Amino acid sequence: xxxxxxxxxxxxxxxxxxxxxxxxxxxxxxxxxxxxxxxxxxxxxxxxxxxxxxxxxxxxxxxxxxxxxxxxxxxxxxxxxxxxxxxxxxxxxxxxxxxxxxxxxxxxxxxxxxxxxxxxxxxxxxxxxxxxxxxxxxxxxxxxxxxxxxxxxxxxxxxxxxxxxxxxxxxxxxxxxxxxxxxxxxxxxxxxxxxxxxxxxxxxxxxxxxxxxxxxxxxxxxxxxxxxxxxxxxxxxxxxxxxxxxxxxxxxxxxxxxxxxxxxxxxxxxxxxxxxxxxxxxxxxxxxxxxxxxxxxxxxxxxxxxxxx
Amino acid sequence: xxxxxxxxxxxxxxxxxxxxxxxxxxxxxxxxxxxxxxxxxxxxxxxxxxxxxxxxxxxxxxxxxxxxxxxxxxxxxxxxxxxxxxxxxxxxxxxxxxxxxxxxxxxxxxxxxxxxxxxxxxxxxxxxxxxxxxxxxxxxxxxxxxxxxxxxxxxxxxxxxxxxxxxxxxxxxxxxxxxxxxxxxxxxxxxxxxxxxxxxxxxxxxxxxxxxxxxxxxxxxxxxxxxxxxxxxxxxxxxxxxxxxxxxxxxxxxxxxxxxx
Amino acid sequence: xxxxxxxxxxxxxxxxxxxxxxxxxxxxxxxxxxxxxxxxxxxxxxxxxxxxxxxxxxxxxxxxxxxxxxxxxxxxxxxxxxxxxxxxxxxxxxxxxxxxxxxxxxxxxxxxxxxxxxxxxxxxxxxxxxxxxxxxxxxxxxxxxxxxxxxxxxxxxxxxxxxxxxxxxxxxxxxxxxxxxxxxxxxxxxxxxxxxxxxxxxxxxxxxxxxxxxxxxxxxxxxxxxxxxxxxxxxxxxxxxxxxxxxxxxxxxxxxxxxxxxxxxxxxxxxxxxxxxxxxxxxxxxxxxxxxxxxxxxxx
Numbered sequence: 001x002x003x004x005x006x007x008x009x010x011x012x013x014x015x016x017x018x019x020x021x022x023x024x025x026x027x028x029x030x031x032x033x034x035x036x037x038x039x040x041x042x043x044x045x046x047x048x049x050x051x052x053x054x055x056x057x058x059x060x061x062x063x064x065x066x067x068x069x070x071x072x073x074x075x076x077x078x079x080x081x082x083x084x085x086x087x088x089x090x091x092x093x094x095x096x097x098x099x100x101x102x103x104x105x106x107x108x109x110x111x112x113x114x115x116x117x118x119x120x121x122x123x124x125x126x127x128x129x130x131x132x133x134x135x136x137x138x139x140x141x142x143x144x145x146x147x148x149x150x151x152x153x154x155x156x157x158x159x160x161x162x163x164x165x166x167x168x169x170x171x172x173x174x175x176x177x178x179x180x181x182x183x184x185x186x187x188x189x190x191x192x193x194x195x196x197x198x199x200x201x202x203x204x205x206x207x208x209x210x211x212x213x214x215x216x217x218x219x220x221x222x223x224x225x226x227x228x229x230x231x232x233x234x235x236x237x238x239x240x241x242x243x244x245x246x247x248x249x250x251x252x253x254x255x256x257x258x259x260x261x262x263x264x265x266x267x268x269x270x271x272x273x274x275x276x277x278x279x280x281x282x283x284x285x286x287x288x289x290x291x292x293x294x295x296x297x298x299x300x301x302x303x304x305x306x307x308x309x
Numbered sequence: 310x311x312x313x314x315x316x317x318x319x320x321x322x323x324x325x326x327x328x329x330x331x332x333x334x335x336x337x338x339x340x341x342x343x344x345x346x347x348x349x350x351x352x353x354x355x356x357x358x359x360x361x362x363x364x365x366x367x368x369x370x371x372x373x374x375x376x377x378x379x380x381x382x383x384x385x386x387x388x389x390x391x392x393x394x395x396x397x398x399x400x401x402x403x404x405x406x407x408x409x410x411x412x413x414x415x416x417x418x419x420x421x422x423x424x425x426x427x428x429x430x431x432x433x434x435x436x437x438x439x440x441x442x443x444x445x446x447x448x449x450x451x452x453x454x455x456x457x458x459x460x461x462x463x464x465x466x467x468x469x470x471x472x473x474x475x476x477x478x479x480x481x482x483x484x485x486x487x488x489x490x491x492x493x494x495x496x497x498x499x500x501x502x503x504x505x506x507x508x509x510x511x512x513x514x515x516x517x518x519x520x521x522x523x524x525x526x527x528x529x530x531x532x533x534x535x536x537x538x539x540x541x542x543x544x545x546x547x548x549x550x551x552x553x554x555x556x557x558x559x560x561x562x563x564x565x566x567x568x569x570x
Numbered sequence: 571x572x573x574x575x576x577x578x579x580x581x582x583x584x585x586x587x588x589x590x591x592x593x594x595x596x597x598x599x600x601x602x603x604x605x606x607x608x609x610x611x612x613x614x615x616x617x618x619x620x621x622x623x624x625x626x627x628x629x630x631x632x633x634x635x636x637x638x639x640x641x642x643x644x645x646x647x648x649x650x651x652x653x654x655x656x657x658x659x660x661x662x663x664x665x666x667x668x669x670x671x672x673x674x675x676x677x678x679x680x681x682x683x684x685x686x687x688x689x690x691x692x693x694x695x696x697x698x699x700x701x702x703x704x705x706x707x708x709x710x711x712x713x714x715x716x717x718x719x720x721x722x723x724x725x726x727x728x729x730x731x732x733x734x735x736x737x738x739x740x741x742x743x744x745x746x747x748x749x750x751x752x753x754x755x756x757x758x759x760x761x762x763x764x765x766x767x768x769x770x771x772x773x774x775x776x777x778x779x780x781x782x783x784x785x786x787x788x789x790x791x792x793x794x795x796x797x798x799x800x801x802x803x804x805x806x807x808x809x810x811x812x813x814x815x816x817x818x819x820x821x822x823x824x825x826x827x828x829x830x831x832x833x834x835x836x837x838x839x840x841x842x843x844x845x846x847x848x849x850x851x852x853x854x855x856x857x858x859x860x861x862x863x864x865x866x867x868x869x870x
Binding site for chain 1: 603605660663666667668669670671672673674675677678679680681682684685686688689692693767778805809841844845848850851854855858
């Protein structure tokens with residue numbers, strides 16, 4: 001159960017370096033970009049999995065947190081740091097913090113709302129964020145934000161995004177198996193019983209939201225710096241749904257499952273790219289079918305709540 | 310009197326949409342007493358109970374645990390103040406193991422820390438291991454330790470009841486409230502339960518409030534009984550006194566009938 | 571004043587449409603306690619139903635009441651059929667699953683319709699055939715009352731009356747009420763729950779189909795995403811009125827329709843979508859049961 005055990009850590013570090021080296025020297029930039037995309041997707045999937053899988057609070061608003069992180073980090077690098085890439089870790093952190101503040105605001109009333117209604121409120125939150133950016137000329141309004149500073153080369157991008165993924169994973173996984181995760185799991189099973197045992201409902205849910213929104217913001221910031229461009233439309237409802245699919249396929253409650261499914265679902269559309277769809281994004285066909293079939297045939301996803309190790 | 314009071318309920322009132330569910334109810338529980346709260350269906354005992362445990366807020370009146378007013382507290386705060394309860398329709402965390410159920414309750418009184426759990430430091434792991442050992446010890450007292458790693462939902466009914474009591478005890482209460490613990494039990498199980506309640510009360514030096522339908526059980530183990538009917542308290546005394554009380558007999562069985570049990 | 575009245579007339583048209591769609595959301599919620607995300611797409615399918623039937627019959631050039639009747643029926647039929655299929659194939663297998671799974675499925679179904687629709691129907695908006703000529707019926711102090719608006723009012727009123735007759739006076743309607751108030755008890759009274767749920771979906775979907783035909787007549791461009799915005803507004807209307815309550819859905823629909831039209835009429839239209847969500851969040855926080863919803867108390 002202890003992920004930070006030395007031999008495991010060493011194994012992951014070595015495989016991380018080896019994969020990085022292979023990508024850098026043996027593969028083209030298209031695959032390289034895909035690898036970074038995978039890691040960002042995994043961060044987003046983890047952030048959602050924590051709030052929805054572990055804390056059982058259905059969020060359809062991850063794209064909203066993502067947008068806050070992306071815009072904050074992009075604006076800060078441009079305005080205060082003259083678009084120097086080495087400030088990205090700092091601004092990404094700031095983006096994550098802004099997202100956390102929003103997460104706190106969303107979480108304040110959320111303990112009153114259950115299930116569907118919370119989903120609708122978080123979806124509404126993301127929509128409000130999107131419309132605000134749409135109407136904000138400084139960041140390009142509907143045309144989107146052009147010229148976000150990018151990482152200088154693949155290895156730097158790979159290293160920093162990988163570090164962010166590692167941080168996300170370690171923090172959320174450790175929370176899951178700690179007293180806090182147990183509180184959330186109990187709340188998720190029977191709120192009333194948990195409350196009677198002295199578990200403060202609102203406080204636990206709020207904290208779960210804080211962690212989730214922090215990492216969603218971080219993922220959003222990295223998304224922006226990876227692509228160099230985004231617009232309010234990038235962070236619409238469909239983005240939230242994509243993130244949901246990542247988390248559901250891996251198994252709600254399984255942290256390693258989210259990473260695994262982010263890998264599968266980042267690669268799958270590329271494999272299916274050749275199918276004739278008349279210019280429609282193939283993901284928007286494959287993902288919903290996958291989602292429906294999963295819910296009917298294997299609702300617990302690939303791993304359920306279990307971990308790979 | 311002489312005894313110091315564990316719980317005092319004073320002039321409690323609560324209406325739901327114009328209907329008085331609880332009307333000027335006053336009673337108290339002495340330190341280390343086993344008090345029974347009974348009444349026919351719709352008498353308001355569950356409502357009183359839910360007010361004590363913090364789920365409903367009284368329209369007026371006070372509830373005090375020793376000297377602390379608790380009727381404005383939320384259920385988790387009520388628990389922290391020292392009241393633990395079980396549920397009529399058992400509410401265990403079915404997908405958690407037996408020991409995790411107890412651990413969940415016990416960890417609420419401990420500070421395990423954020424930073425330590427994020428980094429999963431050695432000290433955190435040790436603390437958690439110690440806590441788990443305490444839980445096992447507690448389970449051992451009730452001979453449940455061999456089932457520690459079973460999922461709670463896989464336990465037979467009687468043991469689930471028992472585990473629920475253990476879980477309540479893990480929060481280190483001063484007052485334990487049992488909500489119809491004999492519901493769905495056969496004769497033998499009820500006898501065992503009786504022993505269990507006595508045992509728990511002695512072993513953990515507890516005050517117990519028992520809410521029950523089973524007259525036999527309540528008459529045989531309670532030191533004092535409070536009877537509610539239609540939201541009003543109609544009797545308060547020893548089992549013998551209550552059994553002879555004309556109001557109680559009428560409330561339960563209509564006029565001129567003897568109360569069994 | 572004249573401007574205000576004009577906005578009111580338009581708002582009432584939109585309110586009617588919202589009411590018809592909101593009824594579908596609220597009926598399904600009442601019976602299954604789920605938000606049918608795909609309802610807006612069932613609505614969209616109704617408009618395409620009319621489109622293909624009218625074009626197939628080559629009636630696009632002859633706007634008259636018969637064409638209108640055929641078009642309306644086609645929309646009702648298509649939406650009803652789609653609603654029936656969605657329930658049967660996507661939701662029914664999940665009858666005993668956690669609510670979250672059903673909601674996830676509903677989202678999947680919705681997206682599949684929207685993007686699958688783009689493949690089948692094409693991405694570009696299609697011109698909806700003219701079913702009736704939109705003449706000006708009368709003009710009073712510069713307030714123009716057009717035929718289409720009157721049709722919308724009339725069709726809505728007839729639909730609402732039929733619905734209340736169906737629910738209040740027929741055997742099936744009473745069974746629907748029974749299932750929605752006590753799903754566990756209904757089978758004891760000999761009610762086939764699955765049939766009733768299926769029927770409820772069909773009725774809700776048919777209402778959405780009616781709405782789709784009316785909207786497409788007024789704004790004759792249809793595309794696979796046409797249900798998204800209007801569906802959101804109608805959903806807000808249903809929650810505002812008190813989800814699960816039929817009169818609430820109608821009331822919420824009209825309030826929202828009028829409110830939105832005044833908002834657009836007096837500026838602030840770029841924030842429109844965000845505002846309906848803001849309204850929704852406020853309702854949920856202040857009075858989650860809406861205007862006419864009932865509060866359920868959890869048993870402890």
